[in-house]
Amino acid sequence: GENVEQHPSTLSVQEGDSAVIKCTYSDSASNYFPWYKQELGKGPQLIIDIRSNVGEKKDQRIAVTLNKTAKHFSLHITETQPEDSAVYFCAAAAGGTSYGKLTFGQGTILTVHP
Amino acid sequence: DTAVSQTPKYLVTQMGNDKSIKCEQNLGHDTMYWYKQDSKKFLKIMFSYNNKELIINETVPNRFSPKSPDKAHLNLHINSLELGDSAVYFCASSHGASPLHFGNGTRLTVT
Numbered sequence: 036g037e038n039v040e041q042h043p044s045t046l047s048v049q050e051g052d053s054a055v056i057k058c059t060y061s062d063s064a065s066n067y068f069p070w071y072k073q074e075l076g077k078g079p080q081l082i083i084d085i086r087s088n089v090g091e092k093k094d095q096r097i098a099v100t101l102n103k104t105a106k107h108f109s110l111h112i113t114e115t116q117p118e119d120s121a122v123y124f125c126a127a128a129a130g131g132t133s134y135g136k137l138t139f140g141q142g143t144i145l146t147v148h149p
Numbered sequence: 150d151t152a153v154s155q156t157p158k159y160l161v162t163q164m165g166n167d168k169s170i171k172c173e174q175n176l177g178h179d180t181m182y183w184y185k186q187d188s189k190k191f192l193k194i195m196f197s198y199n200n201k202e203l204i205i206n207e208t209v210p211n212r213f214s215p216k217s218p219d220k221a222h223l224n225l226h227i228n229s230l231e232l233g234d235s236a237v238y239f240c241a242s243s244h245g246a247s248p249l250h251f252g253n254g255t256r257l258t259v260t
Contacts, residue, residue, distance in 0.1 A: 067246075069248055069249075071251075073190075076253070076254075077253050077254075078153075078239050078241075078251035078252050078253045078254050079192070079239070079251045080251070081248045081249070081250075084248055122190060124192065130246070134243065134245075134246050134247075135180055135182055135194075135197055135205075135241070135243045135249055136194055136197065136205055137192075137194065137249065138194075139191070139192040139193070141189075141190070141191060142190045142191070142192075
C-alpha cells in the first residue's frame with residue numbers, strides 16, 4: 036500500500052518568514068495530493084491540492100510543488116502569520132474511486148512567532 | 150450552515166461498553182468516510198460508503214460497524230470498547246473527485 040513520509044515534524048519560524056514542508060510517497064499510482072491544516076480541537080481543513088497533471092499550484096501565500104519522477108511534493112507558505120500556526124498534513128490518493136482513500140503523512144506542527 | 154457535523158463531540162466510557170457516533174452532511178455529497186486520529190495525530194482511513202454502499206473497509210476490528218441509512222448520514226457503532234480505541238474519530242464526505250470535507254471530530258476516551 037501507499038506510504039507517505041512528511042518532514043519536518045516540527046517547524047518554528049518568525050512572522051514574515053517562509054515555511055516549507057516536504058512529503059514523499061511510495062505508490063506511483065497516486066495522482067492526487069492534498070494538504071490539510073488542522074487547528075486545535077477542529078477537523079482537518081483543505082488548504083490546497085494538486086493533481087499529477089500539473090507540477091505547481093499557487094493560491095495567494097500558499098503554493099504546492101509536485102515532482103512525480105522523484106515522488107515528492109512540498110508545501111510552501113510565504114509571509115507567514117501567527118494564524119498560520121497549526122498542524123499541517125500532506126496526503127496522497129490514487130484517484131478514480133479512491134480519491135477519498137487518503138494516506139496521510141505524520142503531520143508537521145508549525146509555530147509562527149510574532 | 151453547510152457542513153459535516155458529528156455527535157457527540159466528546160465521549161467518555163468504560164471498557165466493555167458499546168457506543169455509537171453519528172455523522173450527518175448537508176453538502177449533497179455521495180461518499181462518506183470514517184477516519185481515526187490516534188494520540189500521535191496520525192490519521193488513518195477506516196471505512197467509506199458511497200450511496201449507502203460500503204466501498205472501503207480497512208483492517209479494522211469487527212467490533213467497529215459502520216451504518217449508512219442514507220447518503221447524508223454515516224454512523225459508527227463500536228462494541229466491547231477497549232482502551233486502545235481511545236482516539237479522535239473524524240467523519241468526512243466528498244463527491245466524485247472533490248476534496249474531502251471533515252467534521253470536527255469525536256474524542257473518544259475509554260477508561
